[in-house]
Amino acid sequence: MFDRNIRRLVGAAGAIAVAAGFAVTVGAGVADAASNSVTWTDGNSKFTRTISNVNPRAGDTITSTTRFERTSSVMEFIYWVKDWHPTCLTPLSARVGSNPNGYDSFESYGIDSNGKNGDWTKLDGNLTKWSVNSPTLSGRPTYPSHRTFEITYKVEAKCDRDVPLDTGMSYKGSLGSGTYKTKGPAITVQKDQPVISLSAAADVPFTQSATLTATVTDSAEVDKIDFYDGTTKIGTGPLNNKGVATFDWTPDTPGQHSLTAKYVGNSRAEPSESSAQTVQVSDAEITTVLTGPEAADIGSESTFTAQMSPVPSGGTVQFKDGAANMGDPVPVDADGKANITRTFDSQGTHTIIAEYSGTDGFARSTSDGLPVPVSEAETTVMLTPPASAARGAAVDLVAQITPAIGGGVVQFKDGDTDLGSPVLVGADGKASTTHTFRSAGDHEITAVYSGTLGHRGSTSGPVTITVTDDGGTGSPGNIFGS
Structure with missing residues (x-):
């Protein structure tokens, strides 16, 4: 009875024991996993609480452990023990230990109840189940000299970080009761230390998109990941429910790129950064497609167009006729095109190719050969007859060459007989002569064009001119050539 009265007088003022030097703390710094203990006395009872890892x-x-010991010869029975803890701890299992034979031993024990608010876990005994003797009696050790209550918890993600969270205990025994809800040791849940791994293709063609994938482990607090190319932030990806964030990256320069994935941190998780991944951005492959006429005539202009895909940022195209350059290199425009106009001076099949020079980030490229058959252009001759003809009177004969090209000659004929010498064709495509018919009757007149470089010769259709003796009007007949 004396012991119980002492317990009640001192129990409400347990802090006095700590101030008097009975609290003992063992452990490492905040950053490391550390076991901490606190010891105090209340009347003739000694208590030691230990948290296996306060960080x-x-x-x-x-594991939270409370050890009961007696400092007097009066034995006590422990009826129940409550372990007070942060509500973010989930109790998993319990054990009760003692040294009935002088050797410590533990037995698993069922958790009897938990606090309505989730702030305590209770182990119930009975009137005689859990005894605690004084360490010695008449100079001899007695057993059990202590009783230990151990509860294991899981630290849930909802715990506040970097804030001391109180722990403690309360109990009821045969000599009284005690309540020490915040006696300690306090628990400080550390910020998560996310681990980020980054995966990316080792080689990426310039201008093409590549998916960067960051996987986060060891934290449920990360919501997004920032992706970096060297020191430049290139984008952000939200974290999905599997802890994965992605970002589609399109390189802006060729060469080596050092990519990382970073988390900036918050009140519940530390900043974190992945290992750097080196990605080689190679020159983009270019496809050059050449288009032009299916056929061409000598002396006529033909236009050829080279289209580069994807569109490069510069460079030139050298057009070639076989192995021979067709003029100077042509700059590629903003649409990825280059054009050239060529006039062929020889007939036959000309194979045209386009060679793209390449530029920073874009590889060289050569088109397939484009065969172009080149031939002489067709011509037609139209003969213009006089309105009338009379024997012995001079008349004008005019031949029009189409297309209207200069060069070559026209031989006017009366049947199979040449009417004078060949006549040069002027720049307007015309040739004319003056002729005096010596006989009356029908005369079949034609104009035979010789052709010139790139243009075939041709003959007009026959024109029948009726020549009269009396100066009458002749009939013009068919005036169109062939």
């Missing part, structure tokens, strides 16, 4: 992280398991 846990979310997902860890920790």
Whole structure:
């Protein structure tokens, strides 16, 4: 009875024991996993509470242990023990230990109840189940000299970080009761330390998109990941429910790129950065497609167009007729095109190709050969007859060459007989002569064009001119050539 009265007088003022030097703390710094203990006395009872790791992280398991000892010869029976803890701890299992034979031993024990608010876990005994003797009696050791209550918890992600969270205990025994809800040791849940791994293709063609994938482990607090090319932030990807963030990256320069994935951190998780991944951005492959006429005439202009895909940022195209350059290189425009106009001076099949020079980030490229058959252009001759003809009177004969090209000659004929010498064709495509018919009757007149470089010769259709003796009007007949 004396012991119980002492317990009640002192129990409400347990802090006095700590101030008097009975609290003992053992452990490492905040950043490391550390076991801490606090010891105090209340009347003739000595209590030691130990937390296996006072600096846990979310997902860890920790153990809270309360050890009862007596400092007097009066034995006490423990009826129940409540372990007070942060509501973010989930109790997993319990054990009760003692040293009935002088050796410590533990037995698993069922958790009897938990606090309505989730802030305590209770183990119930009975009137005689859990005894605690004084360490010695008449100079001899007695057993059990202590009783230990151990509860294992899981640290949940909802715990506040970097804030001391109180722990403690309360109990009821045969000599009284005690309540020490915040006696300690306090638990400080550390910020998560996310681990980020980054995956990316080792080689990426310039201008093409590549998916960067960041996978986050060891934290449920990360919501997004920033992706970097060297020191330049290139984008952000939200984290999905599998802890993965992605970003589609299109390189802006060729060469080597050092890519990382970073998390900036928040009140519940530390900043983190992946290892750098080196990605080689190679020159983009270019396809050059050449288009032009299916056929061409000598002396006529033909236009050829080279289209580069994807569109490069510069460079030139050298057009070639076989192995011979067709003029100077042509700059590629903003649409990825280059054009050239060529006039062929020889007939036959000409194979045209386009060679793209390449530029920063874009590879060289050569088109397929484009065969172009080149031939002489067709011509037609139209003969214009006089309105009338009379024997012995001079008349004008005019031949029009189409297309209207200069060069070549026209031989006017009366049947198979040449009417004078060949006549040069002027720049307007015309040739004319003056002729005096010596006989009356029908005369079949034609104009035979010799052709010139790139243009075939041709003959007009026959024109029948009726020549009269009396100066009458002749009939013009068919005036169109062939």
